[in-house]
Amino acid sequence: MSDQLALENQVCFPIYALAREIVNHYRPFLDELDITYPQYLVLLVLWKETELAVGQLGERVFLDTGTLTPLLKRMQQKELVSRQRSTQDERIVMVSLTPKGIKLKEQACSIPQKLMESMQVTPEELNLLKEVVCRILNKQK
Amino acid sequence: MSDQLALENQVCFPIYALAREIVNHYRPFLDELDITYPQYLVLLVLWKETELAVGQLGERVFLDTGTLTPLLKRMQQKELVSRQRSTQDERIVMVSLTPKGIKLKEQACSIPQKLMESMQVTPEELNLLKEVVCRILNKQK
DNA sequence: TAAAATTATATTGCACACAATATAATTTAC
DNA sequence: GTAAATTATATTGTGTGCAATATAATTTTA
Numbered sequence: 001m002s003d004q005l006a007l008e009n010q011v012c013f014p015i016y017a018l019a020r021e022i023v024n025h026y027r028p029f030l031d032e033l034d035i036t037y038p039q040y041l042v043l044l045v046l047w048k049e050t051e052l053a054v055g056q057l058g059e060r061v062f063l064d065t066g067t068l069t070p071l072l073k074r075m076q077q078k079e080l081v082s083r084q085r086s087t088q089d090e091r092i093v094m095v096s097l098t099p100k101g102i103k104l105k106e107q108a109c110s111i112p113q114k115l116m117e118s119m120q121v122t123p124e125e126l127n128l129l130k131e132v133v134c135r136i137l138n139k140q141k
Numbered sequence: 142m143s144d145q146l147a148l149e150n151q152v153c154f155p156i157y158a159l160a161r162e163i164v165n166h167y168r169p170f171l172d173e174l175d176i177t178y179p180q181y182l183v184l185l186v187l188w189k190e191t192e193l194a195v196g197q198l199g200e201r202v203f204l205d206t207g208t209l210t211p212l213l214k215r216m217q218q219k220e221l222v223s224r225q226r227s228t229q230d231e232r233i234v235m236v237s238l239t240p241k242g243i244k245l246k247e248q249a250c251s252i253p254q255k256l257m258e259s260m261q262v263t264p265e266e267l268n269l270l271k272e273v274v275c276r277i278l279n280k281q282k
Numbered sequence: 283t284a285a286a287a288t289t290a291t292a293t294t295g296c297a298c299a300c301a302a303t304a305t306a307a308t309t310t311a312c
Numbered sequence: 313g314t315a316a317a318t319t320a321t322a323t324t325g326t327g328t329g330c331a332a333t334a335t336a337a338t339t340t341t342a
Contacts, residue, residue, distance in 0.1 A: 004250065004253040004254070005185060005188060005246065005249060005250060005252075005253065006185065006189060007182065007185045007186055007189075007201060007202075010185065010253075011267045011268075011270060011271045012163045012167070012256070013182060013185075013202075014271060014274045014275050014278055015156065015159060015160050015163060015270070015274055016160045016163065016164070016178075016182075017202075017203045017278060018156060018160075018274050018277060018278050019156050019157045019159075019160030019161075020160075020203065020299075020300095021203075021278065021281050022153045022156060022157065023157070023299090023300095024299095024300085025281075026153070027300090027301095036326095036327065036328075037157070037328090038327085038328065038329090039327095041148065041154060041157075044146060044147065044148045044151065044154075045148055047146060048147060048148070053290080053291095054290075054291065054292095055289090055290060055291075060148060061148075061154075061158075062158045062161065062162075063328090063329075063330090064329080064330065064331090065290080065291055065292065065293095066292085066293080066294090066329070066330055066331075066332090067327095067328060067329050067330070068291090069291070069292055069293080070292095070293095070327085070328085071327080071328075074326095074327080085291095089289090089290085089337075089338070090290095090336080090337060090338090091289065091290040091291065091336070091337050091338070092289095092290065092291080092337095093290080093291065093292095105146065108146060109145065109146060111146075112145040112146065112151075113145070115153070119277070119280070119281070120280045120281075121277055121280070125273065125276065125277060126152045127152075128273055129152060129156070129273045129274070129277065130152045130155060132266065132269055132270045132273060133155045133156055133159050133270070134155050135266065136159060136260065136262055136266060136270065137155055137158060137159050137162065139260070139261045139262070140162050140260070140261075161329075161330095164329090164330095165329095165330085168330090168331095177297065177298080178298095179297085179298065179299090180297095194320080194321095195320075195321065195322095196319090196320060196321075204298090204299075204300090205299080205300065205301090206320080206321055206322065206323095207298095207299070207300055207301075207302090207322085207323080207324090208297095208298060208299050208300070209321090210321070210322055210323085211297085211298085211322095211323095212297080212298075215297080226321095230307075230308070230319095230320085231306080231307060231308090231320095232306070232307050232308070232319065232320040232321065233307095233319095233320065233321080234320080234321065234322095
């Protein structure tokens with residue numbers, strides 16, 4: 001009869017710990033680009049979409065405006081993105097990449113490879129992990 | 142040839158998202174005990190160990206003193222833990238549970254079950270997930 | 283069509299998370 | 313035995329995360 005309330009028996013704790021470990025592994029590579037991990041996530045979306053409302057961006061990266069608004073302002077200060085209210089609907093703020101933001105993709109392209117090496121994971125482990133994690137994540141809706 | 146720099150091709154992003162989703166699922170249950178998720182992790186350790194130095198606690202939950210010191214002070218204010226410098230070595234601060242902190246375990250024992258139901262995961266999924274995550278986590282040392 | 287409801291973003295407040303630095307106590311090396 | 317190095321915790325500063333609330337614009341409804 002094992003103790004449910006023991007750290008070593010928790011499933012969520014390793015996920016929580018791994019998530020932070022991942023961000024820490026990204027850090028040196030992202031430092032070179034002067035961005036943080038959540039900012040990198042925003043860039044990953046914008047490199048595909050060019051222009052998106054704050055709310056749509058939030059749906060993609062699972063972050064709300066309380067997190068995104070100040071984050072986007074910091075990215076604006078670094079001249080990576082521009083923010084401007086839609087003229088059609090003035091409630092909406094459209095976010096788009098600046099030339100500097102677009103150009104950053106060139107420096108970022110080697111990051112996925114570097115990260116995998118840094119974390120010493122095999123593609124097989126990654127795929128298995130992604131499959132299980134996404135299956136659970138999709139249940140949350 | 143798929144784009145490595147696409148959010149849907151990232152493995153780390155789902156883990157990052159799932160970790161936050163987990164904390165959000167814990168929130169309503171932990172709110173009842175007036176604690177946060179990292180505070181819950183500290184309690185999980187202390188319910189086993191009774192007394193531990195700040196540094197040892199940090200090794201268990203993978204948090205450094207910049208996070209732990211203020212967190213423990215908040216727990217002290219809520220009278221869940223006590224902190225006192227070791228007389229043997231005055232650099233060391235020993236953390237232990239107060240009677241209130243010990244008693245909280247009774248209210249916490251139902252949380253693991255509640256969480257699993259809340260997240261709609263099967264024990265099989267959990268075990269598979271834990272195995273893969275821990276394998277990768279252990280590589281980081 | 284004007285009040286009510288909804289929508290989109292912003293603000294505030296609190297609690298992490300972590301790098302960098304500081305401080306104080308203990309060990310070590312000479 | 314004392315200066316230097318190490319160890320343990322604390323502090324500071326920046327950047328998330330997220331709940332709760334605010335604000336302003338648009339849409340719905342009576």
